[in-house]
Amino acid sequence: MMSILELKNIEKIYGNEIKTQVLYNVNLSIEKGTFNSIIGQSGSGKTTLLNIMGTLDKPTSGEVMVNGTNVKQMHNNKLSALRNETIGFIFQFHYLLPEFTALENVLMPYQIKHGKVSKDAIKKAKEYLHLVGLENVMNNMATKISGGQQQRAAIARALMNEPQIILADEPTGNLDSDSTEVIYELLRDINHQLGTTFIIITHDNRIAEKADRMIEIKDGRIYQDVNKK
Amino acid sequence: MKLGYKIAARFLKSNLGQTILIILGIAIGVSVQIFIGSLIQGLQKSLVEKTIGDASQITITSSTDDKEIVDYEEMIKQIQTIDQRIDKISVAADHPAFLEYGENSQSILVRGFDIESADEIYNFVDRIEEGTYPYNLNEIILGIDLKEEYGIQLNDVLSLITTNQKTVKVKVVGFFDLKVASLNKNWAITTLETAGNIFNTRGSITSIEMQVKESGIFSTDIIASKITQELNNDALTIVNWKEQNEQLLSGLEGQSISSYMIQVFVLISVILGIASVLAITVMQKSKQIGILKAMGIRNSATSYVFLFEGLILGFFGAILGILFGLGLSVAFTKFALNTDGTPVIPLFISYPFIFTSGLIAIAVSVLAALIPAYRSLKLNPIDIIRNH
Ligand SMILES: Nc1ncnc2c1ncn2[C@@H]1O[C@H](COP(=O)(O)OP(=O)(O)O)[C@@H](O)[C@H]1O
Ligand SMILES: [Mg+2]
Numbered sequence: 001m002m003s004i005l006e007l008k009n010i011e012k013i014y015g016n017e018i019k020t021q022v023l024y025n026v027n028l029s030i031e032k033g034t035f036n037s038i039i040g041q042s043g044s045g046k047t048t049l050l051n052i053m054g055t056l057d058k059p060t061s062g063e064v065m066v067n068g069t070n071v072k073q074m075h076n077n078k079l080s081a082l083r084n085e086t087i088g089f090i091f092q093f094h095y096l097l098p099e100f101t102a103l104e105n106v107l108m109p110y111q112i113k114h115g116k117v118s119k120d121a122i123k124k125a126k127e128y129l130h131l132v133g134l135e136n137v138m139n140n141m142a143t144k145i146s147g148g149q150q151q152r153a154a155i156a157r158a159l160m161n162e163p164q165i166i167l168a169d170e171p172t173g174n175l176d177s178d179s180t181e182v183i184y185e186l187l188r189d190i191n192h193q194l195g196t197t198f199i200i201i202t203h204d205n206r207i208a209e210k211a212d213r214m215i216e217i218k219d220g221r222i223y224q225d226v227n228k229k
Numbered sequence: 230m231k232l233g234y235k236i237a238a239r240f241l242k243s244n245l246g247q248t249i250l251i252i253l254g255i256a257i258g259v260s261v262q263i264f265i266g267s268l269i270q271g272l273q274k275s276l277v278e279k280t281i282g283d284a285s286q287i288t289i290t291s292s293t294d295d296k297e298i299v300d301y302e303e304m305i306k307q308i309q310t311i312d313q314r315i316d317k318i319s320v321a322a323d324h325p326a327f328l329e330y331g332e333n334s335q336s337i338l339v340r341g342f343d344i345e346s347a348d349e350i351y352n353f354v355d356r357i358e359e360g361t362y363p364y365n366l367n368e369i370i371l372g373i374d375l376k377e378e379y380g381i382q383l384n385d386v387l388s389l390i391t392t393n394q395k396t397v398k399v400k401v402v403g404f405f406d407l408k409v410a411s412l413n414k415n416w417a418i419t420t421l422e423t424a425g426n427i428f429n430t431r432g433s434i435t436s437i438e439m440q441v442k443e444s445g446i447f448s449t450d451i452i453a454s455k456i457t458q459e460l461n462n463d464a465l466t467i468v469n470w471k472e473q474n475e476q477l478l479s480g481l482e483g484q485s486i487s488s489y490m491i492q493v494f495v496l497i498s499v500i501l502g503i504a505s506v507l508a509i510t511v512m513q514k515s516k517q518i519g520i521l522k523a524m525g526i527r528n529s530a531t532s533y534v535f536l537f538e539g540l541i542l543g544f545f546g547a548i549l550g551i552l553f554g555l556g557l558s559v560a561f562t563k564f565a566l567n568t569d570g571t572p573v574i575p576l577f578i579s580y581p582f583i584f585t586s587g588l589i590a591i592a593v594s595v596l597a598a599l600i601p602a603y604r605s606l607k608l609n610p611i612d613i614i615r616n617h
Contacts, residue, residue, distance in 0.1 A: 047615075056523055056611045077527055084525020091614060095520045099236075099243040111232050112526045157524075 003065075004165060004197050005030040005053060010062035012048055012220075022048050023059070023220045032164070033195040034229065035188065037208040040217035046201045047092065047169055049217065053199065054087050054167045055079050067164075084112050088158035090168035092201075095154060096142035102153045103129065103138040109161045128156035131186055147174045155183065159190060166190075168200040172207070180204060232526075233533025240514060240534065241541060251506050252546045258499035259550020259590045260557060262492045263583055267558050269488035271577035273481050277446060280470075280477060283352050283407075285438035286446070287315075287453050287469045289460075297433035304460065305437065311459050312452045314445030319346035320434045322424040327390040328417065333379045339369070339389065339417045341424020341434075350440050353405060353418070359383060360403025363419050366426060370403035372413030389417070389427060397427045447471075496593055503542060503597035507535060511601040511608075518605050519613025532602035536595055539602075543594025547587035554583065 005028075012023035022045045030036060040046050051057035052064060055071050064071045066082060074082065083089075088109070096105045106125040107117050114121075129138045132152035137145045142153065151174050158166055166187075172180040184207050190196050200211070208214050216224035241248040291298045298304070305318050322341035327334060344362055348354050353362060358373050360383050369389075375381060381401055390396050399419070407413055424430060441449055449469035457467050471478060511518070518531050555578070562572040 051611060051614065054523075056614060080522070080525045080527045082525070083523065089523055091523075095516075095523075095614075097517050097520060099239045099517070108521070109524050111235075112521070112524055112530075115231055 002032050003029040004032040004067060005199075006063075006065040007049075007053065008063040008065070010049075010052060010059045010064070012045070012052065012057075013060045021220065023052075026062070026220075026222060028215070028222065030165075030197060030199060032197055033191070034212045035191045035198045036200065036213045036215060037211035038199065038201045038215045038217060039203070039205070039208050040223070044217045045220040046217050050167050050169055050199065050201055054089055055083060056089075084109060085161055086164050088161065088163035088166040090151075090155055090158045090166065090171040092169040092173065096150050096157075098141070098143045101139050101141055102134055102145060102149070105142055105153055106138075106156045106160055109157060113161055125156070125160060128159050129153070132156045132183070148176075148179065151175065152179075152183065155187075162194060163196065165197045165199065168198065170201055170203060172202070172204065180207070184210070230530075230533055233530050234537045236521075237534045237537035237541060240510070240517075241538060244510075244513075247506070247510075248542070251503060251542050252549060254502050255499055255542060255546025255590060255594060256549035256553055258495045258502075259547055259586055260553035262495050262586050262590075263551065263554025264557050265488060265491050265495075266582055266586065267554070267576045267578055268574060269484055270579060270582065271575040273484060274577050275575040276477070276481070280474060281446075283350070283356075284470070285319075285350060285436075286441055286449050287439040287456065287467065289437040289439075289456070290435065290466045290468075291464055292466045293464050296435050297430070298435065298437065298465070299433045301434050301437060307459065308437070308439070308456060311455055312441075312445070314441045314448065314452060315439055316442045316445075317346065317349045317440040319343060319350050319438050320421070321347070321436045321438060322421055322428070322430055322433070323435045324424065324428045324430075325392060326417075326427070328387060329390065330379050330381060330385070330387040336415075337389075337417050338415055339419060339424060339427065341419050341421045341430075343421055347438075350438060351407075356405045356407055357403045358406045360401075363402050363423065366420075367397065367399045367423055368402045369399045369417045369419040369423065370405055371401055371417055372415075373404045373406040374410060374413035376404045378414075391428055395427070399423070399427075496589065499546075499590065500593050500597045503539065503594050504600055507538060507598050507601040508604070510538065511535065511604050514605075515608060516613055518608050519610040522608070522610035523614060528606045531605045531608070535598045535602040535605055539594040539596075539598025540591065543591035546594065547590040550590060551583055551587050554586075 007026055007028040010023055010026040011021065014020045014022055026049065038046050038049070048057065052059050055064065055066070066086065071079065071082070096102070097108065100108070103125055106129060107121060110121045110125070111117055126135065126138065129135055132155055134149055134152055134156065137149060142150060145153070151171065155171055158168070172183050175183065187198060191198055200207070202208050212227070212229045214226045215222060289298070290296065301320055305320070308315060308318060320343060324339050326337055326339050328337040357370065360370065363369055371381065381387070383401065383403070385401050386398050387401065388396050389399055405418065407416070421434070425432065441452060445452055450471050453467050453469040521531060522528070558576045558578055561574050562576050565573040567573055
C-alpha cells in the first residue's frame with residue numbers, strides 16, 4: 001500500500017540558547033486510508049510531531065513527505081493549499097473563530113478554498129453539523145456554545161473540505177465518554193466511507209486500541225508501533 | 230479578496246464600540262479638513278471677488294503718445310478667439326478734463342463706455358444710487374462723493390474743460406457709488422459718443438478691458454501673455470490684475486500654505502490614529518489569523534483583511550466626516566450672520582474639494598493599514614497553536 005505521509009529522521013529541538021530536544025530520529029510511514037492513533041505521556045512530544053506532520057511546524061532536521069512530495073520544496077501558497085485541501089486539523093484546543101457562527105466556522109475551509117460559499121456547501125456543512133449533533137445551535141456564535149459543542153464544531157470544520165488526511169490532537173478531550181464513543185464512530189465511518197486517513201492523538205485507551213495502528217511515543221522517540229491490519 | 234472583506238467586516242462588527250470610535254476619529258479629521266479648506270477658500274474667493282470682481286482683470290492700453298487705439302473692433306474679434314476663458318470685453322475712452330461747478334473746480338477722468346458691455350464688468354446699473362445711466366449726448370454721471378462735496382443735484386449742468394481748452398456743458402443724470410472713494414471723487418462716466426464729442430476722438434478709444442471666467446482668474450498672466458503674443462503689437466501695453474496686486478497674491482499664497490499645513494497635520498494624526506488602533510487589532514486578532522492560516526488561508530488574504538478594515542473605516546469615516554464638515558459649514562453660513570444678513574465667514578463649499586478630501590481620507594486609511602497588514606502577513610500560525 002502507498003504511504004500518504006512519511007517522516008524521515010525527524011529531529012526537533014526547541015530554543016536557541018537553552019536547547020531542548022523534543023523529537024529524536026522519528027521515522028514513520030502512514031498508509032493511505034488507515035486509522036492511526038498516537039499515545040504517550042504528557043510532554044512526550046505528540047503535539048510537536050502532529051504539527052510537523054501538518055506542516056504547521058518545521059522539523060530541525062529530517063524530511064516530511066506528503067503524497068510523495070517533500071514539503072520543503074513547497075512555497076507558502078502551496079503549503080497553504082495543502083493545509084486547506086489535503087489536511088484537516090482538529091486541535092487540542094478547539095479554536096473556532098469567535099466572530100462567526102458555528103455554521104460559518106464549518107464553512108470557512110470551503111470559503112478559503114473557493115472564495116465563496118455555494119448552496120451545496122451550506123447543505124454539506126449542515127449535514128456535518130447534524131452528524132456531530134449541533135443542528136440546533138449551528139446559527140449560534142461560536143462563543144455562545146459549550147466547550148464540548150465547540151470541539152464538535154471543530155470536527156465538522158475539519159471534515160468540510162473532505163481532506164485526505166485528518167490530524168486530530170485529543171479531539172474528544174472535552175467530551176464525556178458517551179459523546180467520545182459517538183464521535184469516534186463518526187470518524188471511523190468517514191474513514192470507511194471516504195477512505196480518509198486519520199492520525200489521532202488520544203488519552204483514551206479504548207479509542208487507541210480500536211485504531212488500525214497504535215503508535216506510542218516516549219521521550220520523543222517511537223517506543224512502540226502496533227499495526228493490527 | 231471577497232473573503233478578506235467578509236472577515237474584515239465581521240471583525241469590525243464584533244468590536245463595534247472600537248470601530249465606531251475609529252470612524253468618529255477619522256470623521257472628525259475629515260470634517261476639520263473640509264471646514265478649514267472651505268473657510269480658507271471662501272475667504273480667498275471673497276477677497277478676490279471684492280478686489281477684482283467688478284474691475285478689469287486684463288487691460289490693454291496704448292503706449293503711443295496720444296494713447297489712442299483706433300482699429301479696436303478688429304482687435305476685439307481677434308481677442309475673442311485667443312482664449313476660451315476670456316469672458317467679457319469692453320472698451321473705454323478715458324480722457325482727463327477739468328470740472329467746473331459754480332465756484333468749485335477739480336480735475337477729473339472722463340470715462341466713455343459702451344454702456345452694455347461695460348455694465349457687465351463694472352455692474353454700473355446696480356451701482357447707480359440716484360438717477361439713470363447717461364443715454365443721450367452730453368449726459369454724464371458722477372460719484373456720490375462729488376455730489377456731497379459740491380452739493381450737485383440731479384439734472385444740474387456743469388462744464389468740462391479739456392486739455393485743449395475746449396469747454397463743453399454736460400448734464401448730470403445720475404450718481405454712482407463704486408465703494409472706492411478715489412473713484413467716486415475722480416470719475417465722470419459717460420457714453421463713448423459723448424466722450425468722442427467732447428474730446429474729438431474720431432472713434433478711437435484708450436483701453437480695452439476684460440474679465441475672465443472663474444476658472445481663469447488665477448491664469449490672467451498666462452492669458453495676458455497669450456494676448457500679447459497674438460496681437461503682436463509693440464504699441465500696446467497689456468497688464469493683468471495679478472501684476473497689479475502682488476501683495477494680495479502673496480497674502481493669498483501664505484493663507485493657502487497654512488491651510489495645506491493644517492490639512493496635512495490633520496491627515497497625519499488620522500494616519501497615526503488608525504495605524505495604532507489597527508496595530509492593536511492585529512494583536513487582538515492574532516489567534517484568529519493563526520487559526521485561519523492553519524486552515525490554509527493564504528498570507529496575502531490575511532493582509533487583505535486588514536487592508537479592507539482600513540478601507541471600510543476610511544469609507545465610513547469619510548462619509549461621516551463629509552456630513553459633519555458640510556453640516557458645520559452650512560451651520561456657519563446659515564446662522565453666523567452679519568446684521569445685513571451676509572455670513573460672518575464666507576465659506577466656499579466646493580464639491581470637488583470635499584470629494585477629494587473624502588478620497589484622500591480613504592486612501593490614507595488604507596495606507597495606515599499597511600503596517601498591520603504586513604504584520605499579519607508575517608504571523609506564524611504555529612506560534613498561536615502552540616501557545617493557545
Ligand atoms: N515552543 C516550545 N519551546 C520549548 N519547549 C517546548 C515548546 N513547545 C513544546 N515544548 C516542550 O516539548 C515537549 C513536548 O511537548 P508536546 O509536543 O506538546 O507534548 P505532548 O503533546 O506529548 O504533551 C514538552 O516538554 C514541552 O514542554
Ligand atoms: Mg499535546
